[in-house]
């Protein structure tokens with residue numbers, strides 16, 4: 449039997465084209481291997497990815513619904529992070545609907561105007577600071593100067609965290625951002641999640657007061673009826689929002705800047721035509737696809753899927769990048785096309801019951817980040833000519849992460 453490709457590192461983060469097309473040539477669903485998990489399957493077409501994410505009777509998130517006992521991860525979780533399994537991202541219906549219902553209600557009450565204002569205000573402050581630093585040092589790293597900070601600050605506003613907590617979170621979550629795909633990397637992450645959980649727990653207690661603002665306070669206020677969130681459910685929701693909404697947006701902003709630095713003509717086009725920025729963001733979500741895959745689904749029963757035989761409990765990863773680059777849906781899919789008429793059909797935000805809850809916020813943040821950068825630092829360019837290359841990708845499974853992305857004034 450042919451050696452299985454490794455899902456963690458056989459698809460190049462910078463140039464995924466060859467790897468994805470090679471997989472697609474093998475069929476719509478392909479067996480691969482993965483560190484700690486062993487044999488898994490991956491979808492390689494739009495149709496198979498959509499089926500995996502939407503056919504709830506065939507594919508589930510909770511092991512118990514696939515005839516298995518235990519946790520969805522194949523190693524013991526320390527008690528400090530076990531509560532994460534109570535988050536709605538891990539649940540099937542009806543538990544998922546119940547928990548997401550709380551968050552949907554709280555989200556609907558959060559002010560879009562306040563989030564847009566925060567996105568613009570933080571973008572202005574950070575872009576001006578980066579430009580100043582670049583002036584003094586000859587160049588600046590977009591990751592440390594902007595893309596890591598801005599989404600975290602906006603999420604903090606959404607949740608109602610005071611400013612001092614934002615910086616602390618960034619510190620706690622460092623191992624997550626720096627993670628390379630190794631078993632040791634995964635255990636370091638669990639450690640940092642444990643530290644951050646304790647911090648959230650201590651701090652959340654201060655929210656039970658009349659003046660508290662933000663989504664956590666809304667969740668606390670929704671607790672008046674008979675159906676109440678447990679302490680673990682509450683913590684899991686907060687943590688899910690921080691993880692889901694911080695890192696992911698960082699990768700999108702990085703992808704957009706990388707593209708503009710490589711294509712100055714696009715930068716000039718967007719400066720002259722800011723009304724095209726939303727279309728640019730949508731095509732960037734499709735073409736760059738910040739999360740190339742999301743959490744696995746489990747086969748609910750023994751069944752055939754995309755030409756392979758699955759057993760109940762087998763793990764299948766939906767490749768969002770493969771869906772977004774499927775020629776059956778997107779013409780000339782590996783080309784970035786600002787005028788693509790069906791870009792919005794992309795699956796960068798997933799599909800089905802777990803589709804991304806933060807998508808309106810992402811669009812607001814990306815619009816603000818790009819508009820402010822193009823307006824306040826119009827002559828930015830790639831910081832070429834140094835000892836190191838001006839950008840470097842990182843080998844992170846499922847995410848298109850950079851190590852750095854350096855820019856300067858012309």
Ligand code: HEM
Pocket residue numbers: 536537538548603606688689692693694696697700738739742743768795796797798799801802803804805806807809810
């Ligand atoms: C570019 C940025 C983002 C991308 C690419 C992204 C992508 C995704 C994807 C692919 C999923 C589906 C997960 C699955 O099916 O297992 C998801 C779910 C989710 N996202 Fe996002 N996301 C982004 C930003 C955000 C933001 C800013 C927030 C919150 C403020 C957020 C909150 C969530 C939540 C809570 C879920 C779980 C939904 C559920 O299980 O019902 N995301 N996201």
